[in-house]
Amino acid sequence: MSGLSRVLAGLSLAAWLPLAQAGLFDDEEARKAIMDLRAKIAQLEEAQKKAASQQDVQEQLAVLRRSLSELANQNEALRAELARLRGANEQMTRDFSDTQRRLADQLQGFDARLKPLEPQKVALDGKEFKVEPEEQRQYEAAMGLLRRGEFAEAANAFEAFLKRFSVSGYGDTVRFWLGNAQYGQRAYKDAIATFRDFLKANAQHPRASEALLALANCQIELKDVKAAKKSLDDLIKAYPGTEAAQAAKERRASLK
Structure with a gap:
């Protein structure tokens, strides 16, 4: 309860x-x-x-x-x-x-590290093209030898360049300077052959008139006056108004 x-x-x-x-x-x-x-x-x-x-x-x-x-x-x-x-x-x-x-x-x-390894654009003798870093380095090294008057070493460097970089945008210019290096070391016959190859492939190159004048100078050094006169006449006719043509006229007048 x-x-x-x-x-x-x-x-x-x-x-x-x-x-x-x-x-x-x-x-x-x-x-x-x-x-x-x-x-x-x-x-x-x-x-x-x-x-x-x-x-x-x-x-x-x-x-x-x-x-x-x-x-x-x-x-x-x-x-x-x-x-x-x-x-x-x-x-x-x-x-x-x-x-x-x-x-x-x-x-x-x-x-920054990769940039030196990349192809670089170069403007030279009226044209633009891309070159590999090593390609540019070898060209500039050869030109340095030429500027210092080391003609034999420069000629060897230019020839080595053409063998390694046979299709380089530098090719035409390298042939021109190779002829000058050969002329500098008095290898006139080699220089004549180089200048003729250069002119055959590059008649309209900005340095064509200079190459033809250098060829005539090589012929003069070899006492080949007849060939020199013809080269000078061709220069005056093909490249009138150029400094090379004016120099050719003076040189032509001095030849007997």
Whole structure:
């Protein structure tokens, strides 16, 4: 039996016992006693309901407080994780930027190292063409020998160049300077052959008139006056108005 039931039973017994012992109550008094008893019972039931309701509310509030505390802890953990992720993202961004800069520097350095190995555009004697770095280096080295008056070494360098780079854009110019190097070392017959090959393939070359004048000079050195006169006459006719043609006229007039 619950506490409330025991209380109600006690109240009922306490209310009815005096009347039962006396046996002297009428209907009106009985109804009044019953109503009083019912009122007390209702009050007790209401009090019990309120107590139970308050207990339920307290329990619910306790659950809510625990849930709120858990949510607060989770929120704090999320904040900490978000801060960590932001820091990691910022670090990744810095690392990525550093990597990009290093890569750009490496590419720039690579391009700088690669550039000397790439073909270079050259403009020479009225035409443009591309040459390999080694091709350009050997040509300039041979020209350096010629400028220093080292004619034999220059001739060898030009001949080696033509063998190695047989289709070079430098080819025509190299043949012209080879003839001059041979002339400089007094290899006149070789120079004549070189100049003739040059003129045969390059009659319109910017240095053709100079080559024909040099050929005539070689013939003069060999005392072949007849051939020299013909070369000078051909020069004056083919390339009038050039400095070489003017020099040819003067040289032609000096020949007997």
